[in-house]
């Protein structure tokens with residue numbers, strides 16, 4: 020299996036090379052050259068398997084021979100052993116034909132753990148075998164950062180720098196990133212918003228001298244391996260509701276478009292998914308684009324669902340690549356226009372996107388009201404991001420197709436918003452009950468590429 024860039028100008032790589040590289044050298048994102056297909060019988064055979072067995076069958080065809088079957092199965096087992104639920108991703112029924120897929124039972128209480136835990140294992144295995152070390156830099160609006168730190172803290176051959184927007188993540192999210200004592204962990208609070216963090220990260224990848232000097236690696240969903248690991252729970256949940264003999268739809272709280280893109284890959288592999296519904300907060304560039312065709316950036320408005328306060332949605336580039344019939348030059352042109360503020364999606368590409376995706380936008384008031392009503396009528400305490408998904412699903416779902424809404428984070432990560440809505444303050448799990456007492460370690464940084472690069476260089480030279 021080879022991986023190609025969405026901008027068509029970077030060399031094709033193996034899975035392991037693409038994983039260790041992150042962003043392609045032409046600025047694009049890696050995608051598989053072809054999508055492996057699962058027949059209805061292959062999908063039916065997933066019924067009754069453990070999450071780990073399903074993960075092996077779904078990911079194996081994408082991974083290539085860098086990892087043997089035995090090693091790969093062992094890494095998967097280690098990745099999910101620390102999850103706090105035997106099913107790993109349990110389904111809870113909210114209403115007739117509406118289900119919640121709880122993706123917050125991992126070590127840092129958000130869906131990011133599903134990918135980050137296995138990526139941590141794959142990186143360790145590959146780096147040890149190659150005798151290499153890397154500098155991971157990640158951009159986060161709150162959840163990717165703590166999941167990456169949890170997966171890579173304490174490793175000898177990795178330094179991990181996490182850029183988060185100063186003052187724009189919840190206190191629990193911040194403390195998850197600033198309290199780990201391991202010397203290879205560096206939490207950097209940037210003066211700006213998430214899009215600034217992500218833009219500086221991409222600048223570092225496009226600055227080849229720095230990139231090669233520090234051996235830069237990325238674990239945001241620009242990294243294909245992140246998307247791949249998230250494909251698994253689309254299969255496990257759909258199969259438990261009767262796939263392939265019954266279609267299902269998914270509603271996904273969306274920001275960087277990585278999670279819902281994993282659903283799209285599941286569909287392309289043969290999983291019978293009817294609709295993939297993008298649910299956004301007031302930072303609604305994706306909803307505006309899917310309804311009107313204009314992908315136009317605007318100011319980022321802080322919200323009670325801070326992890327989705329994103330206007331430049333990285334993985335949308337991967338969806339555009341397919342919608343433009345894999346024309347890398349066309350995608351590169353759109354990305355150039357994005358630097359000037361935005362672009363219009365062609366009619367043909369918009370139609371192609373709409374064949375798979377619907378969308379909805381939820382206001383702050385509606386988010387609070389949904390947390391409250393889900394708690395009183397369904398007995399489920401939702402985080403604000405998951406509430407956005409539930410709200411959009413309730414509005415758009417068809418009565419005859421089961422809808423699965425992804426619950427992307429634990430409500431305890433956002434106690435203020437949840438308490439405001441429901442009157443209940445969700446406690447942290449016992450293992451992190453002293454989070455508020457742990458000392459914090461964080462460096463405040465300007466939104467300045469040169470300053471960031473020298474700080475990173477200095478720290479890794481120590």
Ligand SMILES: Cc1ncc(COP(=O)(O)O)c(C=O)c1O
Pocket residue numbers: 129130161162163240272273274275276277278279326327404405427428
């Ligand atoms: C809790 C939560 N929900 C939803 C999202 C949006 O996911 P994606 O960026 O993959 O669209 C994020 C951030 O990525 C998140 O942290």
Ligand SMILES: N[C@@H](CCOP(=O)(O)O)C(=O)O
Pocket residue numbers: 158159160161162163164238239240241274275277326327333
């Ligand atoms: N919401 C994310 C933003 C980064 O997304 P990623 O999936 O590209 O890593 C976060 O919590 O950091």
